[in-house]
Amino acid sequence: MSEFDDINARGLVLVGCGRMGGAMLKGWLARGLEPGATTVIDPRIGEEWKGKGLRLNAPLPANPAVLVLAVKPQMMADALGELRELADTLVVSVAAGTTIASFEAAFPGAPIVRVMPNTPAAIGQGISALIGNEAASAAHLDLAESLMAAVGRVVRLDSESQMDAVTGLSGSGPAYVFHLIEAMAKAGESQGLPAALSLELARMTVAGAGALAIHADEDPAVLRENVTSPGGTTAAGLAVLMDAETGLPPLMARTVAAATRRGRELGKGGA
Numbered sequence: 001m002s003e004f005d006d007i008n009a010r011g012l013v014l015v016g017c018g019r020m021g022g023a024m025l026k027g028w029l030a031r032g033l034e035p036g037a038t039t040v041i042d043p044r045i046g047e048e049w050k051g052k053g054l055r056l057n058a059p060l061p062a063n064p065a066v067l068v069l070a071v072k073p074q075m076m077a078d079a080l081g082e083l084r085e086l087a088d089t090l091v092v093s094v095a096a097g098t099t100i101a102s103f104e105a106a107f108p109g110a111p112i113v114r115v116m117p118n119t120p121a122a123i124g125q126g127i128s129a130l131i132g133n134e135a136a137s138a139a140h141l142d143l144a145e146s147l148m149a150a151v152g153r154v155v156r157l158d159s160e161s162q163m164d165a166v167t168g169l170s171g172s173g174p175a176y177v178f179h180l181i182e183a184m185a186k187a188g189e190s191q192g193l194p195a196a197l198s199l200e201l202a203r204m205t206v207a208g209a210g211a212l213a214i215h216a217d218e219d220p221a222v223l224r225e226n227v228t229s230p231g232g233t234t235a236a237g238l239a240v241l242m243d244a245e246t247g248l249p250p251l252m253a254r255t256v257a258a259a260t261r262r263g264r265e266l267g268k269g270g271a
């Protein structure tokens, strides 16, 4: 028994196999999705997906279990126009901004689950938040959850109105963390370290601290205090980083707010 039994029997269709669609597909294939049960629709399918037994740009199966939409919000209307009616298929969208209501117009009566994943899904370390429409039954939500649980953790939202903030936090968040690595590496170079050494120290520090934040029982604030000796080096660094006016908290607040705002704009059809 695997979470992919029903999907392998009926088929999964992935529309859009770019960075996010590709990350999820990589995770699903590694965890039991059969290539032959997978139809990938993408006019610019990457070379890395060829020769793996996937049904690339092939006709859709008659009644696939799931249709996953992973094209840019701006391309969604075009992509939907190319899809024919689906009888009893769960529609899952991972697009930022694009509302459940807009999918209901395209797929009247269909169960629809809106999901916000992130790219660590490619290595099974993603986090996805999801919410379904009225037509999505408990079984549909469980199916969407098991699909996303195959590539990381899953949380369910109370309201679709939370989705733009989720997008600004965890959907976009890996990029913030990669930039943190870049910024820490540059800062180490500024203090005289060779570039390669500085990057290695920054990358492993962020990875190790992230893993500790997951595996330790303590809150991140306690883990931070555990590093901070009174009058020591960390206290000197944190005095800058935690400054209420010029430090990370106001900067991160503005960062997540800007991303959240952009999600809202995309939902209103922003280009």
Ligand SMILES: NC(=O)C1=CN([C@@H]2O[C@H](COP(=O)(O)OP(=O)(O)OC[C@H]3O[C@@H](n4cnc5c(N)ncnc54)[C@H](O)[C@@H]3O)[C@@H](O)[C@H]2O)C=CC1
Residues within 6 Å of the ligand: 015, 016, 017, 018, 019, 020, 021, 022, 041, 042, 043, 044, 045, 070, 071, 072, 073, 075, 078, 079, 080, 082, 094, 095, 096, 097, 116, 117, 118, 119, 171, 172
């Ligand atoms: N990249 C990320 O970290 C995340 C992206 N998302 C969402 O995932 C969706 C895709 O984003 P990315 O993967 O970053 O973009 P991308 O540009 O890497 O991938 C989009 C793919 O869609 C394909 N495409 C374009 N028109 C199409 C059509 N008519 N039919 C089928 N395929 C078509 C493109 O060829 C491309 O491969 C977006 O809606 C985005 O909001 C959500 C969470 C995280």
Ligand SMILES: O=C(O)[C@@H]1CCC=N1
Residues within 6 Å of the ligand: 096, 167, 171, 172
């Ligand atoms: O940048 C974007 O719009 C997408 C949504 C979350 C991450 N990437």
